[in-house]
Amino acid sequence: MKQDKKYYEAYEDRNLFYTFLNNQLDDNGLALICTMGDGIEEWQTNIDEAFHLQKRTHGETGKELMITATSCRVVGFQTLNTEIKNHNFTLVESGLTSIQPDFPVIMYAIVKKQNI
Numbered sequence: 182m183k184q185d186k187k188y189y190e191a192y193e194d195r196n197l198f199y200t201f202l203n204n205q206l207d208d209n210g211l212a213l214i215c216t217m218g219d220g221i222e223e224w225q226t227n228i229d230e231a232f233h234l235q236k237r238t239h240g241e242t243g244k245e246l247m248i249t250a251t252s253c254r255v256v257g258f259q260t261l262n263t264e265i266k267n268h269n270f271t272l273v274e275s276g277l278t279s280i281q282p283d284f285p286v287i288m289y290a291i292v293k294k295q296n297i
Contacts, residue, residue, distance in 0.1 A: 195254070199268035206294055211273065214290045218255045220277055225254040261290060269295045 202212050231252040238245055256264070258275065265272050270292040279285050 195264060196268070199264065199270070202292075203268060203270070203294065208294060208296075210293065212270075212292050214261075214292060215278075216256065216261065216288050216290075217253070217284065218257060218288050219286050220258040220288050223255060223257050223260060226250075226252050228252045258288065261288065265290060265292055271295050 202214075206212060230250050233250050234247050235250045236245055237248050261275070262272060271294070273291040273293055275288065275290040277286055278289055280287060
């Protein structure tokens, strides 16, 4: 892979995903990647707070609940395209779509292994 150690440590979870994907595809295989995001905005939650109980308000009922926190990283198309290239994939197609009602906008990418 083409990234340095600092990059790998910062994005270890995403690197493991791409490694898994690469191991699953044969030379002619295609993969569909769907990820939260609008293609522009990038953010991440604090992974140190994952699995701690947090107070949340249920959107429909307004009731307060104690639920376990999770971690999340949202990337834009620029980062997604860099990740795809750095992990030896070729981008076939990408764009925005939706999965209603929970994900009004998500990014997708269809990739294949690079012929090296």
